[in-house]
Amino acid sequence: MVQTKCKWKYIEYSLYNSKSTYYNLRKILSFNLPINIIIGARGMGKSFAVKKQILSDYINDPIHSFVWVRETADAISMLTKNGGIKFTEDIPLMHLDIDDIIVNRGVCKINKNFVGEFMSASTYQKFKGGSYVKAQNLVIDEFVPEKSTVKKITPEAIINTMSTVVRSRNNGRIYMMANAIDRSDPFLDSLGLELGDFGFYVNRAAGVVLHYADNSAEFNQMNSHGIVGKLMLNTKMKHYAENIMFANFNDDSTLIFEKMPSKCKLFIILETPLQQARIYQGEGRLWVTPDVDPNMYLHKRYVINTMDAKIFKPVLPLLIKKKLKENLQNNNFRFQSNFLKKFINDILK
Known part of the structure; x- marks a missing residue:
């Protein structure tokens, strides 16, 4: 068993033999905890799965609106410009009962009805005092930023964003997603958690479950035979594949x-x-x-x-x-x- 601190329990779990190519929220949601953190390889479907879940929540009950957070205002702008095409382009693949979805001025609407909004963790102060009574889902995407990103999301910004959106409510759900970039990320460190092998890390007292996810065999095979996969695996860039394709941290010693x-x-x-x-x-x-x-x-x-x-x-x-x-x-x-x-x-x- 992996040694952890602060009441964390490690549960070994592998997606390698999973029948699903991409990430599925079913297992992590089965813990029934309010804060759900997913760390894994790029392109494995973390954001897709969360997006599908929060939109499904709204369709089932319109009270379930969302707030989607990225690290900077520029990142939010890229996600929401041109009608939010970067956010909405994969929604047809979800097979949800959605006829018309658009993002305008940082607000997402389905059939002209409010569904959610987008905000930057770096400017959370501007949103203090705002009303988020209907926001049942808070999504903090890429909370461990790429090394090339100048602006980092500090633990203080994450906590303040959580406080701004969900406040003292106990009926909301928080999703946090990141690529496997830095095991010593300040927020992970502030959780008092030492990540080891792939699997689930659960702290019920804190209401948190973290899934350090490996890839399914089918996803690995698909990645390895892709254009970029072939480039990395057959050149001196092979070490990049450990992080980008196989979800191993850059500082991996496990x-x-x-x-x-x-x-x-x-x-x-x-x-x-x-x-x-x-x-x-x-x-x-x-x-x-x-x-x-x-x-x-x-x-x-x-x-x-x-x-x-x-x-x-x-x-x-x-x-x-x-x-x-x-x-x-x-x-x-x-x-x-x-x-x-x-x-x-x-x-x-």
Whole structure:
């Protein structure tokens, strides 16, 4: 179990074998907590899922209006200009009962009826004293800004925005979404939470559930075969894929373990003339440790290059190598050291 602070409970959960390509809110909403935070890869459908939910809430009960927050006024302008095309363009894909939706002057309307509005976290002071009695849903999008973004959303701005919109009500819901950019983000730090593996982090006393989401296998495959995916995975930009495509933080250190789980079974041992490593299977992951005795488990040993092959040390079969590569690309490996991590990455690249 991941060690956390301040009454946080970690629940291991993976979307890798999910039948849905894109993100679905069903699981996170099942915790029935008012503050729902989603951190994951770009393009996995976090904003789409939240947008569909808040619009569905309005359709089911018009009292459910929303406030959508971005980090700066410029970000809000990009989202709402030209009739809000950036906000509304994917709504037909939601298959909702919506005939006419438009955004004008920061206000969203469906069939000319008020649905929600947009505001900047950097100018929340302008909205103090405003009436948000009908705002049942507050959405804070990209609360962990891209590193190129000059204006950051401070924890104070986030809390003040929450206070401005939902105040002391207990019947609203807050959604916060971000790409996996910075594990040491000030707001995450202010929660007293140390993110580890993918899964749910729950603090019922605070009314918060955070989902650090991995990708489904289908989403990974789609990304890997796309134009940008091919560019990153087949050039020196491969390290960008860890963050952009696979939701690993830029400062990720969770792939290194101190103690391997019990009951792991030895899968194979990989050898090169200079290095060997054992790969174990357990708890749905592959665990890499040093090879402590080169004379043990001779039937489990494989070499990488044909020139190194011997009678009792065949070349690693292509099907097994493919399986290992898929697990590596899907961040399903755990390593006992960074040296072993580099070794496995080098021989499977």
